Amino acid sequence: MVEEKAVPPPTVEASRPQEAAPRTIRMEARGLSVFYGKTEAINKVSLEMEANKVTALIGPSGCGKSTFLRALNRMNDLIPTCHIKGQILLDGKDIYAQEMDVVDLRRMIGMIFQKSNPFPKSVFENVAYGLRVNGMRERGKIAEIVERSLKRAAIWDEVKDHLDRNALSFSGGQQQRLCIARALAIEPEVILMDEPASALDPISTAKIEELIFELKKKYTIMIVTHNMQQAARVSDFTGFFLLGDLVEFGVTHDLFTKPRNKRTEDYITGRFG
Amino acid sequence: MGMKPRLSSLLPIGITGLMTAIIVLVVVIILSNIFWFGHSHLSWEFLSTAPREGMTAGGIFPAIFGTVALVLLMTVAVVPIGVVTAIYLSEYARETSPLTRAVRMAVSNLAGVPSIVFGLFGLGFFIQFLGTGIDRAFRFEMTFGQPCLLWAAMTLAVLNMPVVIVSTEEALKQVPEDYRHASLALGASKWQTIWRVILPQALPGILTGAILAISRGAGEVAPIMFTGAAYYLPYLPKALSDQFMELGYHVYVMATQSPDVEATQPILYGTVFVLLAVTFLLNLSAIALRSVLRRRFAGT
Numbered sequence: 032m033v034e035e036k037a038v039p040p041p042t043v044e045a046s047r048p049q050e051a052a053p054r055t056i057r058m059e060a061r062g063l064s065v066f067y068g069k070t071e072a073i074n075k076v077s078l079e080m081e082a083n084k085v086t087a088l089i090g091p092s093g094c095g096k097s098t099f100l101r102a103l104n105r106m107n108d109l110i111p112t113c114h115i116k117g118q119i120l121l122d123g124k125d126i127y128a129q130e131m132d133v134v135d136l137r138r139m140i141g142m143i144f145q146k147s148n149p150f151p152k153s154v155f156e157n158v159a160y161g162l163r164v165n166g167m168r169e170r171g172k173i174a175e176i177v178e179r180s181l182k183r184a185a186i187w188d189e190v191k192d193h194l195d196r197n198a199l200s201f202s203g204g205q206q207q208r209l210c211i212a213r214a215l216a217i218e219p220e221v222i223l224m225d226e227p228a229s230a231l232d233p234i235s236t237a238k239i240e241e242l243i244f245e246l247k248k249k250y251t252i253m254i255v256t257h258n259m260q261q262a263a264r265v266s267d268f269t270g271f272f273l274l275g276d277l278v279e280f281g282v283t284h285d286l287f288t289k290p291r292n293k294r295t296e297d298y299i300t301g302r303f304g
Numbered sequence: 305m306g307m308k309p310r311l312s313s314l315l316p317i318g319i320t321g322l323m324t325a326i327i328v329l330v331v332v333i334i335l336s337n338i339f340w341f342g343h344s345h346l347s348w349e350f351l352s353t354a355p356r357e358g359m360t361a362g363g364i365f366p367a368i369f370g371t372v373a374l375v376l377l378m379t380v381a382v383v384p385i386g387v388v389t390a391i392y393l394s395e396y397a398r399e400t401s402p403l404t405r406a407v408r409m410a411v412s413n414l415a416g417v418p419s420i421v422f423g424l425f426g427l428g429f430f431i432q433f434l435g436t437g438i439d440r441a442f443r444f445e446m447t448f449g450q451p452c453l454l455w456a457a458m459t460l461a462v463l464n465m466p467v468v469i470v471s472t473e474e475a476l477k478q479v480p481e482d483y484r485h486a487s488l489a490l491g492a493s494k495w496q497t498i499w500r501v502i503l504p505q506a507l508p509g510i511l512t513g514a515i516l517a518i519s520r521g522a523g524e525v526a527p528i529m530f531t532g533a534a535y536y537l538p539y540l541p542k543a544l545s546d547q548f549m550e551l552g553y554h555v556y557v558m559a560t561q562s563p564d565v566e567a568t569q570p571i572l573y574g575t576v577f578v579l580l581a582v583t584f585l586l587n588l589s590a591i592a593l594r595s596v597l598r599r600r601f602a603g604t
Contacts, residue, residue, distance in 0.1 A: 109484075135491070137491045138491030144489075148485065148486040160490060164487075164490065164492040214489075
């Protein structure tokens with residue numbers, strides 16, 4: 032026993048690649064509760080987001096998964112009655128701490144919305160927006176980053192000849208990838224996606240999913256989705272929310288094949304939801 | 305039974321159609337009357353010279369000039385203040401706070417105040433308080449402490465403030481929340497979001513407010529009677545502290561205080577015609593500007 036631990040045989044090492052790589056926790060919720068007025072939308076949720084992994088949140092409508100997501104970049108601050116208890120840490124720092132500037136925070140945590148929402152400006156200006164509000168002025172550098180971001184969002188080939196065209200003249204799927212490019216331009220650490228493909232056709236959805244797979248090499252991603260197949264396809268970890276509780280959280284494959292909780296099993300087998 | 309449903313469906317159409325026709329008829333009668341009797345008096349001389357012989361002859365150029373100057377000055381004053389107020393109300397103020405409610409109540413009450421009251425307010429506040437204060441402070445001889453172009457424009461600006469505030473607020477509210485969220489999520493501050501995303505989107509609506517203010521401003525007589533419009537001036541205003549002639553007031557003067565009604569009547573018609581034309585042109589230029597901006601910001 033002792034020998035085996037000290038000098039593990041190479042076969043064991045190879046079969047457990049995940050434990051060999053160092054685990055970095057990018058974001059973490061500790062006992063997070065979110066309230067709208069007196070109504071509790073999220074009840075003491077603790078969850079870790081591993082760096083360069085995709086974490087999916089699933090659950091029926093109104094279960095609190097979107098509320099949880101919006102707490103992570105403090106978009107909930109826009110709702111006057113909304114307040115939280117507990118902690119959210121980004122690289123170990125409390126994002127609700129006094130000294131944390133919410134504008135800086137949102138530069139580190141990008142967000143993709145359910146309904147694609149490019150500005151009614153040109154493709155170029157959409158992607159350049161985050162740079163400009165950050166005070167970048169050098170035209171050459173902005174052009175360079177815009178191109179790089181559009182390439183990373185896998186939409187460069189479709190828009191490179193139309194950078195001056197109004198973003199709203201593109202298809203829904205293209206608009207959504209444009210929004211992803213816009214978020215990438217400011218080099219966030221984390222990207223939050225709130226049902227990014229729910230309004231898209233299957234082909235556009237497949238493109239977004241491929242993109243998510245590519246993006247996790249550089250970014251840490253959390254995706255809220257209604258679509259369980261999608262969660263199973265794109266994510267490394269999955270959390271199941273029900274009525275504001277995080278019922279189960281774990282490695283995606285395990286959660287979908289051998290759920291520990293009866294309610295998770297009922298949901299993923301389609302018995303409700 | 306056979307007749308009733310038909311009658312009940314015809315009656316509303318008949319009544320609403322009739323009422324609409326009456327309104328249209330009234331407009332047509334007014335406009336054609338003015339056009340018919342007004343256009344024959346138009347001439348280059350009428351448009352380019354000052355009144356003569358106790359306003360029974362000559363032109364109305366000083367009044368045209370004064371009207372345009374007044375309206376432009378009023379617009380320059382009312383639009384920035386109104387827009388900034390609307391931005392505060394729509395983007396910053398908390399809907400539930402007592403202050404916001406008080407401001408909203410003030411704005412809607414302001415809209416209901418008769419225009420003659422604004423005239424008296426202008427006289428009391430701008431001329432006797434502000435103007436006289438400025439004269440004293442800078443040791444001017446009676447400069448701003450008297451009716452003049454500046455105070456008449458300011459009075460009109462106050463009168464039109466609610467129009468601009470309400471229409472700007474409407475325009476701001478129509479900008480979809482999605483854009484705000486997108487901008488904030490990209491790390492833009494609230495002000496950056498307003499300045500770079502919301503205002504450009506709301507600009508056409510804001511200009512609509514300006515257009516309404518212009519239309520109303522060019523036609524108001526009561527607020528400027530005490531604050532700057534002159535009965536008769538042989539020269540044009542050269543400074544903000546000069547008095548001026550104005551088309552609406554000129555109409556009022558000629559209609560009520562003419563020494564020779566017969567001689568004045570064609571001039572009166574001509575003046576009303578020009579007043580309508582000037583208002584229309586000012587509106588038209590604002591509408592043209594709006595459509596240019598709309599194409600630039602929302603165009604495809």
